[in-house]
Each structure stands twice: as structure tokens, then as C-alpha cells.
Amino acid sequence: MAQAQLPMNPETVDNPSEHKAWKWYDYFTFNVDHKVIGIQYLVLSFVFYLIGGLMAVVMRSELSTPDPDVIDPTLYNALLTNHGTIMIFLWIVPAAIGGFGNYLIPLMIGARDMAFPKLNALAFWLNPPAGLLILGSFFFGGAQAGWTAYPPLSEITANTAQSMWILAIVLVGTSSILGSVNFLVTLIKMRVPSMKLVDMPLFCWSMVATSVLALASTPVLAAGLVLLLFDINFGTAFFKPDEGGNLIIYQHLFWFYSHPAVYLMILPIFGIMSEVVPVHARKPIFGYKAIAYSSLAICIVGLFVWVHHMFTSGTPPWMRLFFTVSTLIVAVPTGVKIFSWVATLWGGKIRFTSAMLFAVGLLSMFVFGGISGVTLGTAAFDVHVHDTYYVVAHFHYVLFGGSVFGIYAAFYHWFPKMTGRMMNEGLGKLHFILTFIGTNLTFLPMHELGLQGMPRRVAMYDPAFTFINQICTVGAYLLAISVVPFIINLLWSWKRGDVAGDNPWNALTLEWTTNSPPIIENWEVLPVLRHGPYEYGMNGQSSEGAIETPEDAPVA
Structure with missing residues (x-):
């Protein structure tokens, strides 16, 4: 525990007035x-969000008509594959886990840095070459087998591009493994002595569950992709049925990671929700332990639901039944969180800030996406809508309406801590309105497309689906426009925003007890924990969150 109190740079102890801030070039x-490192993750991932979003706009432009009159179908396949890959592996995962996880975890537990700082930096610097490999693959035709890379399609189309794609995912997966080890050691060993496990903010609990899940599932995906790489380049036959291989084994290896990947993307967002909602509702979080332990429950049960992606792959009836039940069970701990957030909002002194608007928007979107997820987890229904736009609608409500809304909520909530400036609330509310309307306009009609039988991953379709596709395309354009006020807000507020002060939200977690932005070592003297992270109106705390002034150390 003593290690947690050692400063990263001893000079700051002898001369605390120096070395308190990094220069702009240090971020490169x-x-x-x-x-x-947290800010490096956030900036890089947002750049790839814009790139992936541009790919989506091009694809939706193509889908506004039934014929391939905007781009070639081969290019459409490449854009489809890499849009999904970028949005998952280079936007949501690095932003939610690498970005906010790295920035906030040491601050929330009173540590000066992560347990392994150099390993932390290495984990980030694996991401830029991964992104370059994906973008560079377009010079070789682009990977065209979808983000699932199912063989035999992935073994016969654009082999060089597909190999580059595989190497990129392996790099990102390695980064995820290194980061997960770092988070677990940091959270277990480097909390301030006054902080017990049950005193940690809920974002920390979500990162524990996320890290365990990543360590359990990521190596399985890496193994499957390496075997696929050997099939493509070295003449092996792991997944070639005509030479004794087995295609279904690849699907098991892929989905054993890639369904838990949904929880890798959403568990940190659940943690963000649990930080944003009580602060802006001015109420203690309802069911702290229930929320904390439900994250661990999702982590465990989430490892036993992957086969619901394979109900149409010759899955025997007993296996369909087992994974239908396990899929329905995993909704229970998620429901615990939903009800806890609603109970926290109930009767609260709600401040409809931009952060709170995105949090409430996330709540509605994720519930809607979760309901459609329950239907897809039921084998009898799934076999009828498998590989249709119903599936596309479901996972975009969960991942865009869930994860991306949560990332936006986190930006608005912690931007004052990162920069010392407040974001503009007018632009923030405009951003929310455009994003909320655009999301529903884009993805809600897709449920009807799926129920009518339109297959996903196609550039050409039956003209009977034209009108609904045009509605979805208009929504996609609106989503693209919605990013503009956010970018303007970021850049303007970073330079000209109102000075935030150390704790503009009057929050109670430890990150708000240091400077905004924090000094290099986070604190001159490590803070002392004297109350829980959400005790608004309890134990002498005002419902407005006032924190008594310490004599010799920050107090929270």
C-alpha cells in the first residue's frame, strides 16, 4: 500500500511548485x-470515430437507392467490414476503457499513477499502428469478410488486406490485455489506505469486471485469428472443411470473445452512468452494492451466452435451450442497474445538464435495445430474423444509443476536470437533441426492415425497402451533423470556456478534490477518505455536495 503514496517524479516532493503541468507536445x-495516456486514448479514438462515421455515411448514401450507384459493391463490403471494426476496436473500447479508465481510476482511488506506467504507455502505442494497418488495407482492396471475418469468405477475398486486418485486431487485443492487468493491479493494490473495496466509486467496480472479462475472453479471439492467419498465408487447414478443418470452431472462438466484447463496451459505460446520475440528481445512488455486484454477475454470466449468435449454424436443440436461458439470465443484473438508476432519479433535484441529458438518453435507448436483445436471445424468434436489419437495429441501439451516449455524458461531466474549463451548455443541448433524434431516425425503422426480411450486409436490395432505407439515410446525415456542435464545443471550451474551478459539480468522489486540471502527481498530499462517494445529504454532507475544507490534506 505504501507504493501508492510514492510520487511518479521525486522532484515534485522537493519543489512542488514545479512540474505541475505537461506541455502540449508531451501528448505526442x-x-x-x-x-x-487517457487523453491520448480519447483523442485517437475520436479521430477514428470520425473516420468510421464517414464510412457509415458513405454506406447509407449507397443504401438510399436499391442499385449500386454511389460506390462499387466490393468497396461497400470493405467499408462495411472496417466501419464495424473501427467503431468497436478503435472507438468505443479505447475511449471507454483506455481513455476514461486511464484518466479516472488513479484519481478516483487516490493513487499517483497506474501500477505499471510504462506498460500503460505501451498499451496505448499499440493502437496507432493497428489503426494504420486497417486504413492501409484499403490499398490492397480492404478486408471484405465483415467484422466477424468468417471463413471461408475471409480466406478467399483480398488476402493481404485480410491479413492486415487480423494483425490490427491482434495488436488491439494485446493492448486490451496489458491494460486489463494494469487496471486490476492498480485497483486492488494502490487505493489510499482509507478506501476499502466497498468504498470505491462504481466506475472502479465496472473496470474490475471489464478487466476480468477482457483477460478471460481476449486470448481466445487472438488464438482464432492467428489460426485464420495461418490458413490464409501458410497453407494450414484449421477452418477448411474440404481439408479436414471446421468452420464452426472458428465461430465459437470468435463469439466467445465477441459477445463479451459487448459487455467490454458497456460495463465502463454503466460505471459512467453510476457516476453521472447521482451527481446531477443530487441524491445518493440507490443500491450501491447491488450495482457493484451486478457488474461482476454480468462478467461471469456474460461468458456463457455466446452461442446465441450461432442459433442458425447447426446448433443442436439442447444447446439452443441452454444459451437461450443464459441469455435471458444475463438481462437480470442489467435490469438491477436500470432500476437502481431510475430509483436514483426518482425524487432527485435533477439538473438537466448536457451530461445528464445524455445519461437519461442512454437509459431510454439501452432499455429499448435490451428488449430487442431479449427477443434475439430467444432461439424461436432469432432463427427468423437472423442476419436481417433487425439485428443491425438492436446492436446499434445498444452500442450507439448505449455506449456512445455514455461516452458523450462522460465528456461533458469530466471535461472540467481535464481542462479546468466548462463546456458550453447551449451547444451541449443542441448536440444532444440532434444526436437523440438522429439515432432514433436512423435505427428505429431498421426493426421494420428486419421484420420484413431485408438482409444486412448487402449493397443492393429489393426496391420495396427503398422508402424505409431513405428514412434511415436522412437519420444518418443528421447524426453526422450532430458531431459538428460537439467539436466546436470541445475546441471553443478548451480555449475560451468559463473557468470551472476544482469541483464545479460539487461531487464527492476523490478526483474532484484535486486541481482542475490535476497536477502531474495528482495531489500535493494524498487525500483522506472520510465518507462514501455518493452520500449527498448524509453524514453531514449537504445535498448540494459541499466538502469541508481540510487542514493538511484533501478530504472526501
């Missing part, structure tokens, strides 16, 4: 400060 170097 191999820097080991967790805050710098």
Missing part, C-alpha cells in the same frame, strides 16, 4: 502519466 510522446 511516450509519456507514462496516466492522465496524458
Whole structure:
């Protein structure tokens, strides 16, 4: 525990007035400060979000008519594959886990840095070459087998591009494994002595569950992809049925990771929700332990639901039944969180800030996406809508309406801590309105497309689906426009925003007890924990969240 109190740079102890802030060019170097690495993750992932979003706009433009009159179907396949890959592996996962996880975890537990700072920096710097490999694959035709890379299609189309795609995912997966080890050691060993496990903010609990899940599932995907790489380049036959291989084994290896990947993307967002909602509702979180333990329950049960993606792959009836039940069970701990957030909002002194609007928007979107997920987890229904636009609608409500809304909520909530400036609330509300309307306009009609039988992953379709596709395309354009006020808000507020102060939200977690932005070592003197992270109106705390002034150390 003593290690947690050692500063990263001893000079700050002898002369605390120096070395309190990094220069702008430090953010382009191999820097080991967790805050710098967190911001590096956020900026890089947002750049790839814009790239992946541009691919989506091009695809939706193509789908506005039944014929291939905007781009060639081969290019459409490449854009489809890499849009999904970028949005999952280079946007949501690195932003939610690498970005906010790295920036916030040491601050929330009173540590000066992560347990392994150099390993932390290495984990980030595996991501830029992964992104370059994916973008570079377009010079070789682009990977065209979808983000699932199912053989035999992935073994016979654009082999060089597909190999580059596989190497990129292996790099990102390695980054995820290194980061997960770092998070677990940091959370277990580097909390301030006054903080017990049950005193941790719920974002920390979500990162524990996320890290365990990543360590359990990511190596399985890496193994499957390496075997696929050997099939493509070295003449092996792991997944070639005509030479004794087995295609279904690949699907098991892929989905054993890739369904838990949904929880890798949403568990940190659940943690963000549990931080944003009580602060802006001015109420203690309802069911702290239930929310914390439900994250661990999702982590465990989430490893036993992957076969619901394979109900149409010759799955025997007993297996369909087992994984239908397990899929329905995993909805229970998620429901615990939903009801806890609603109970926290009930009767609260709600401040409809931009962060709170995105949090409430997330709540509605994720519930809707979760309901459609329950239907897809039921084998009798899934076999009828499998590989249709019903599936596309479901996972976009969960991942865009869930994860992306949560990332936006986190940006608005912690931007004052990162920069010392407030974001503009007018632009923030405009951003929310455009995003909320655009999301529903884009993805809600897709449920009807799926129920009518339109297959996904196609550039050409029956003209009977034209009108609904045009509605979805208009929604996609609106989503693209919605990013503009957010970018303007980020850049303007970073330079000209109102000075935030150390704790503009009057929050109670430890990150708000240090400077905004924090000094390099986070605190001059490590904070002392004297109350829980959500005790608004309890134990002498005002419902407005006032924190008594310490004599010699920050108190929370």
C-alpha cells in the first residue's frame, strides 16, 4: 500500500511548485502519466470515430437507392467490414476503457499513477499502428469478410488486406490485455489506505469486471485469428472443411470473445452512468452494492451466452435451450442497474445538464435495445430474423444509443476536470437533441426492415425497402451533423470556456478534490477518505455536495 503514496517524479516532493503541468507536445510522446495516456486514448479514438462515421455515411448514401450507384459493391463490403471494426476496436473500447479508465481510476482511488506506467504507455502505442494497418488495407482492396471475418469468405477475398486486418485486431487485443492487468493491479493494490473495496466509486467496480472479462475472453479471439492467419498465408487447414478443418470452431472462438466484447463496451459505460446520475440528481445512488455486484454477475454470466449468435449454424436443440436461458439470465443484473438508476432519479433535484441529458438518453435507448436483445436471445424468434436489419437495429441501439451516449455524458461531466474549463451548455443541448433524434431516425425503422426480411450486409436490395432505407439515410446525415456542435464545443471550451474551478459539480468522489486540471502527481498530499462517494445529504454532507475544507490534506 505504501507504493501508492510514492510520487511518479521525486522532484515534485522537493519543489512542488514545479512540474505541475505537461506541455502540449508531451501528448505526442511516450509519456507514462496516466492522465496524458487517457487523453491520448480519447483523442485517437475520436479521430477514428470520425473516420468510421464517414464510412457509415458513405454506406447509407449507397443504401438510399436499391442499385449500386454511389460506390462499387466490393468497396461497400470493405467499408462495411472496417466501419464495424473501427467503431468497436478503435472507438468505443479505447475511449471507454483506455481513455476514461486511464484518466479516472488513479484519481478516483487516490493513487499517483497506474501500477505499471510504462506498460500503460505501451498499451496505448499499440493502437496507432493497428489503426494504420486497417486504413492501409484499403490499398490492397480492404478486408471484405465483415467484422466477424468468417471463413471461408475471409480466406478467399483480398488476402493481404485480410491479413492486415487480423494483425490490427491482434495488436488491439494485446493492448486490451496489458491494460486489463494494469487496471486490476492498480485497483486492488494502490487505493489510499482509507478506501476499502466497498468504498470505491462504481466506475472502479465496472473496470474490475471489464478487466476480468477482457483477460478471460481476449486470448481466445487472438488464438482464432492467428489460426485464420495461418490458413490464409501458410497453407494450414484449421477452418477448411474440404481439408479436414471446421468452420464452426472458428465461430465459437470468435463469439466467445465477441459477445463479451459487448459487455467490454458497456460495463465502463454503466460505471459512467453510476457516476453521472447521482451527481446531477443530487441524491445518493440507490443500491450501491447491488450495482457493484451486478457488474461482476454480468462478467461471469456474460461468458456463457455466446452461442446465441450461432442459433442458425447447426446448433443442436439442447444447446439452443441452454444459451437461450443464459441469455435471458444475463438481462437480470442489467435490469438491477436500470432500476437502481431510475430509483436514483426518482425524487432527485435533477439538473438537466448536457451530461445528464445524455445519461437519461442512454437509459431510454439501452432499455429499448435490451428488449430487442431479449427477443434475439430467444432461439424461436432469432432463427427468423437472423442476419436481417433487425439485428443491425438492436446492436446499434445498444452500442450507439448505449455506449456512445455514455461516452458523450462522460465528456461533458469530466471535461472540467481535464481542462479546468466548462463546456458550453447551449451547444451541449443542441448536440444532444440532434444526436437523440438522429439515432432514433436512423435505427428505429431498421426493426421494420428486419421484420420484413431485408438482409444486412448487402449493397443492393429489393426496391420495396427503398422508402424505409431513405428514412434511415436522412437519420444518418443528421447524426453526422450532430458531431459538428460537439467539436466546436470541445475546441471553443478548451480555449475560451468559463473557468470551472476544482469541483464545479460539487461531487464527492476523490478526483474532484484535486486541481482542475490535476497536477502531474495528482495531489500535493494524498487525500483522506472520510465518507462514501455518493452520500449527498448524509453524514453531514449537504445535498448540494459541499466538502469541508481540510487542514493538511484533501478530504472526501
